[in-house]
Amino acid sequence: xxxxxxxxxxxxxxxxxxxxxxxxxxxxxxxxxxxxxxxxxxxxxxxxxxxxxxxxxxxxxxxxxxxxxxxxxxxxxxxxxxxxxxxxxxxxxxxxxxxxxxxxxxxxxxxxxxxxxxxxxxxxxxxxxxxxxxxxxxxxxxxxxxxxxxxxxxxxxxxxxxxxxxxxxxxx
Amino acid sequence: xxxxxxxxxxxxxxxxxxxxxxxxxxxxxxxxxxxxxxxxxxxxxxxxxxxxxxxxxxxxxxxxxxxxxxxxxxxxxxxxxxxxxxxxxxxxxxxxxxxxxxxxxxxxxxxxxxxxxxxxxxxxxxxxxxxxxxxxxxxxxxxxxxxxxxxxxxxxxxxxx
Numbered sequence: 001x002x003x004x005x006x007x008x009x010x011x012x013x014x015x016x017x018x019x020x021x022x023x024x025x026x027x028x029x030x031x032x033x034x035x036x037x038x039x040x041x042x043x044x045x046x047x048x049x050x051x052x053x054x055x056x057x058x059x060x061x062x063x064x065x066x067x068x069x070x071x072x073x074x075x076x077x078x079x080x081x082x083x084x085x086x087x088x089x090x091x092x093x094x095x096x097x098x099x100x101x102x103x104x105x106x107x108x109x110x111x112x113x114x115x116x117x118x119x120x121x122x123x124x125x126x127x128x129x130x131x132x133x134x135x136x137x138x139x140x141x142x143x144x145x146x147x148x149x150x151x152x153x154x155x156x157x158x159x160x161x162x163x164x165x166x167x168x169x170x171x172x
Numbered sequence: 173x174x175x176x177x178x179x180x181x182x183x184x185x186x187x188x189x190x191x192x193x194x195x196x197x198x199x200x201x202x203x204x205x206x207x208x209x210x211x212x213x214x215x216x217x218x219x220x221x222x223x224x225x226x227x228x229x230x231x232x233x234x235x236x237x238x239x240x241x242x243x244x245x246x247x248x249x250x251x252x253x254x255x256x257x258x259x260x261x262x263x264x265x266x267x268x269x270x271x272x273x274x275x276x277x278x279x280x281x282x283x284x285x286x287x288x289x290x291x292x293x294x295x296x297x298x299x300x301x302x303x304x305x306x307x308x309x310x311x312x313x314x315x316x317x318x319x320x321x322x323x324x325x326x327x328x329x330x331x332x333x
Contacts, residue, residue: 018189035196098187
């Protein structure tokens with residue numbers, strides 16, 4: 001690989017990697033699965049898709065989400081066979097979702113805890129909109145829902161998040 | 173949206189998602205430094221090869237082969253005896269053979285319900301692929317890589333219960 005190409009992909013990955021990883025975390029059971037999916041999606045994108053028209057982030061999100069759904073179905077079949085109680089799309093507490101300064105860590109944790117208890121359909125829209133930086137139309141296309149539904153879920157997510165964080169503040 | 177929600181939205185936008193691990197970055201570097209392997213989604217490749225790739229590959233090889241075709245006998249220079257050591261190799265033509273085929277599905281869109289003849293309801297789906305074929309010359313290691321986008325529209329009958 002040429003040096004220029006090498007520098008380019010690392011710049012692209014620094015830009016899109018964190019956002020993609022956060023999106024992938026919504027659809028996978030653990031951070032390591034999310035990283036695996038992001039890695040595969042990015043390699044596929046860099047080799048075959050980066051010259052295509054369209055928003056790179058939207059292409060990458062599509063690739064990651066479909067791979068995550070496949071992984072979730074395979075995981076469900078395996079855990080059903082093993083008779084384990086496991087929710088493949090539940091975000092298990094693991095590595096932090098965000099990077100913050102130490103003094104902001106408590107607030108970050110509060111936000112992550114509140115995100116964790118959001119209904120999945122609201123959380124994925126919120127994540128795709130705020131950190132995936134997709135438009136409502138792109139989100140609606142990706143999730144195969146009406147545009148208004150995407151916008152509504154986003155608003156409900158913010159309202160629920162605000163409520164969760166107020167309750168957390170009250171309880172100390 | 174009220175001011176409080178806007179403030180929360182602004183606060184969330186300030187949060188920076190965590191960087192992927194160094195290990196993930198290294199794995200990507202390693203994967204990109206290797207030549208592309210055929211996609212795991214190869215169950216469609218055989219069918220696709222049968223329908224489109226072989227005549228396509230034949231056309232490409234024919235075009236490449238034409239560029240090395242010998243001129244008609246009347247235009248050929250008169251053969252001269254040359255010492256064995258000075259003779260050119262028997263054939264200097266490049267022969268590109270297909271060595272890899274891959275298709276990547278990168279988008280699926282549900283375009284809604286349609287009604288077929290006989291009143292059958294069906295769902296129309298549009299699938300977008302990138303198809304890639306690689307040809308190589310085993311002697312010179314020259315290679316040709318051709319990637320082409322493709323769209324496929326599927327009509328899937330819907331069962332109404």
